Amino acid sequence: MKQSPLPLPPQVAVLAICLAFGALATPAAAEDVTVSIDNFTFTPAEVTVTPGTTVTWVNNDDIPHTVVDKKQAFRSKALDTEGKFSFTFTTAGDYSYFCSLHPHMVGKVIVKAGG
Amino acid sequence: MSRHERPSSETAPRLDADGIDRRGFLECMTWAGTGILWSISGGVASGVGLGRALAAEPQKALTFLQISDSHVGFDKAANPDALGTLREAVARIRTLKEKPAFMIHTGDISHLSKDKEFDDADQIIKEAGIPVFYVPGEHDLLDDGQGKAYLDRYGKGAKGAGWYSYDHGGVHFIALVNVVNLKAGGLGNLGTEQLEWLENDVAGLPSSTPLVVFAHIPLWTVYPEWGWGTADGLEALSYLKRFGSVTVLNGHIHQVMQKVEGNVSFHTARSTAFPQPAPGTAPSPGPLKLPAGELKKNLGIATVNFVRGSEPLAIIDTPLEG
Structure with a gap:
């Protein structure tokens, strides 16, 4: 899994990942x-x-x-x-x-x- | 009821001319309801319902008792009060008309090897008022010392991880430990040190000595997919072949199962804490949650009778209820 290269504040990045994977996904971070x-x-x-x-x-x-x-x-x-x-x-x-x-x-x- | 036939004298297996059912050994499970009395003589097995067994004239025999898998500390849905059901089992032992000579506990005394769990178990078990002989289950070796707590408490005079033998009433009792150094993908394990000890232990005994061998995990292969068996169990049994009467008592699988092969009869006892599914009937051997009112029919104790001379052996499994 790749680290997000987005130039965004960490909170936004985390939110984006949560949205992308949905609530059921386990591998939240790489x-x-x-x-x-x-x-x-x-x-x-x-x-x-x-x-x-x-x-x-x-x-x-x-x-x-x-x-x-x-x-x-x-x-x-x-x-x-x-x-x-x-x-x-x-x-x-x-x-x-x-x-x-x-x-x-x-x-x-x-x-x-x-x- | 399960598809297994309930054993009775009417359904005793057909035997070869020499009285040994070589091929179709007797294998049976009781799930609920009354206990079964097993009489085994010269490899011929027959069973009668508990009611008839209790009605029969009691013979003077060596009687001892088996309890198993008390899992003190277990509090999950399958039985939120494992301590309470152990207490009931001990209360039932106290009501037996003939006081057993002693009790064996075939392991998993505790659920997580905590001092308090062992303390609570000891407190209740001593109320039975008879000596107790223990072997550890895998749940009894979970302390930081990987079994030191068990040995400190129950291992006095024992060898290695807690094995030993003793004689009572002309019967030689052998307590084995098959729950240490388990190998990935494998079954229960005795190990070479214990096997050597066993070979020496029985070397001087006349073949006419009745043997009772007890250990936590079944010494015979019940269901390898769930690890229900002992990798080097056959080697252990090979040292016992020459003996005319060998009884193997185990726990671990939380249900009654029995088998007779030649002069060796195998028997597993119910748990006093929670039942486990029959082999292959569930995705895993985890605790079986039963409908309300069914639990105590699936927990219980076993009484074993030896009658000297004619050498029959009888095991009565008694559920806590039903």
């Missing part, structure tokens, strides 16, 4: 990505981001989940309902993660420089 956890599933299961991006996981289930990188780059505490966990990816690479409580739940973050 640098933020949200992965939601619904029905024991990470959605989207795979995201591709640029270095420096912060990914936030939000648990919408009635059961706690965790977000744990297979190679231990990150490990959340148990996220209860509506619990959130954020991690900023600074290094390019593939990050396969899972829920340590329900290991059949898997997801992936791909970090690569934009081009």
Whole structure:
């Protein structure tokens, strides 16, 4: 997603983005990505981001989940309902993660420089 | 009712000449209504309704009790008062005519491993007035120490992540932990250290010793799509093959399910907190929200009877209501 190059005050730019994406859109800003956890599933299961991006996981289930990188780059505490966990990816690479409580739940973050 | 037939002595499976139902093992689920008494002898399973079981002359046997998945701290729509339903389960245990020798808790004592949740659970469970043997569920290892809180409280004398064994009334009981170091995409996991311990633990026992093995996640593969099984469960069971009577008791899936394979009978207990859907019947194994009045028919306890000599084993699942 591109940064808005508009020479407008930030408030106007934000408003423009809100109007453009509508109330339901999640990726409000280019640098933020949200992965939601619904029905024991990470959605989207795979995201591709640029270095420096912060990914936030939000648990919408009635059961706690965790977000744990297979190679231990990150490990959340148990996220209860509506619990959130954020991690900023600074290094390019593939990050396969899972829920340590329900290991059949898997997801992936791909970090690569934009081009 | 579900499409699964309710087991009864009339619908006992057809067995091979040697009395073992090799292929079509018995698998069944009870959802609601009365409990089922299971008698298993030499691999032959038969079941009768709870009413008839209770009417039968009580035999002098080793009786112990299983509770599971109390999830103290859970307060969502499927059951806003998990502590209250645990209290009801314990009250029911206190009314049993024959006091069980002890109780096993097959894990998920707490919902989020908080001290207060463990405290509340302990407070209620001790009212049963009988010794309790625990194994952890994955919900009991969520403290910062990833299980230290559980071990400090329940792990005295246990090995590794909390496994141990003991003998009671001629029966050898083995408590296993299959909820640590779970691998991405995988199932429950025992690990090599625990498997080695298990092999040594049973090595000196005569094959005639009845074994009861309990762990949180089912040791047999119930539904891998939801992680309901144990990756190295078969290896564990291979060490138990020579024994004439092996009973495997699990929790985790919040519903009664049973299976008999050769001399091994598998059984999962209801939760005292909330039910979960039958495998594949919902988008996920999340808590099942039932219509008002249905919840307590789907929560409950299990009583296990061993009668020495003839070696039948009976498990009675009793819902909190209905």
